[in-house]
Structures are given as structure tokens and as C-alpha cells.
Amino acid sequence: xxxxxxxxxxxxxxxxxxxxxxxxxxxxxxxxxxxxxxxxxxxxxxxxxxxxxxxxxxxxxxxxxxxxxxxxxxxxxxxxxxxxxxxxxxxxxxxxxxxxxxxxxxxxxxxxxxxxxx
Numbered sequence: 351x352x353x354x355x356x357x358x359x360x361x362x363x364x365x366x367x368x369x370x371x372x373x374x375x376x377x378x379x380x381x382x383x384x385x386x387x388x389x390x391x392x393x394x395x396x397x398x399x400x401x402x403x404x405x406x407x408x409x410x411x412x413x414x415x416x417x418x419x420x421x422x423x424x425x426x427x428x429x430x431x432x433x434x435x436x437x438x439x440x441x442x443x444x445x446x447x448x449x450x451x452x453x454x455x456x457x458x459x460x461x462x463x464x465x466x467x468x
Contacts, residue, residue, distance in 0.1 A: 376422045377448075381407055381415045386441070389425060390449055394440040424448070 377383055381404065388403050389395055401412055416439060419425045424445040430436040441448075459466060 376419075376424065379415065381411065382419060385412075385415055385419060386424065386445060386448060387452060389439060389441045389445065390452060394428070394438040397437050397439070400439065419445075 377386065384404060385400065388400060397412075397416075400416075401407065401409070404412065416425065416427065420427050423442055426440050426442050428438045428440070430438075459468065
């Protein structure tokens with residue numbers, strides 16, 4: 351792949367810095383991409399299952415990350431009127447739109463397996 355020396359050939363220039371910053375803000379942090387990845391593996395997922403799969407994440411941080419992802423329109427939260435409360439999360443249409451990005455991450459990982467120590 352060539353460097354992007356000529357802006358007419360640079361795909362990234364089409365999106366603008368502000369747009370890229372917005373997307374980075376939506377998915378940045380230690381947990382958001384992990385949460386989105388786990389939700390991409392199933393139709394919906396309960397809070398407890400997410401917490402279990404993520405391992406070392408506090409209740410406070412997981413709740414905060416889920417609220418931010420919901421606010422940004424990347425996930426959908428469904429609460430069922432049951433006791434104990436049942437809450438499920440799933441990717442929204444916009445969240446599903448990120449799946450090709452994960453596929454590109456996967457291709458990149460395969461290209462650089464040795465360098466990544468995988």
C-alpha cells in the first residue's frame with residue numbers, strides 16, 4: 351500500500367478530520383470495541399453475559415459504556431418487565447454497519463500475524 355502523499359488519491363481526506371473525530375469518540379476507550387464485537391456475535395445479549403465475557407470490567411464502567419453506545423445509536427437496549435429485571439442489548443442498524451470494519455481488522459491481523467505475535 352502506498353503512502354497518501356497526494357490528497358487526490360487519499361481516501362481518508364474524503365471524510366474530514368471532524369468526521370473521523372466523531373467516530374473515534376463514539377467507539378474509543380478500552381471497552382466499547384470489545385462490547386460491539388461481542389454483540390456482533392449474537393442477535394442479542396444479556397447484561398450478565400456481557401459482563402462475564404468481558405472479564406475484568408466493573409459494573410459502573412460497563413453500565414456507562416453501554417449507556418454511551420446506546421446514546422450514540424450503536425446499540426439498542428431492551429428492558430423486559432420481569433422480576434428480576436431482564437435487560438438485553440443488540441446492535442442497531444448503525445452498529446451492524448461496523449461489522450465490515452471488524453472484517454477489515456481481521457484481514458489486517460492476518461496480514462501482520464507475525465508482527466503482532468499471533
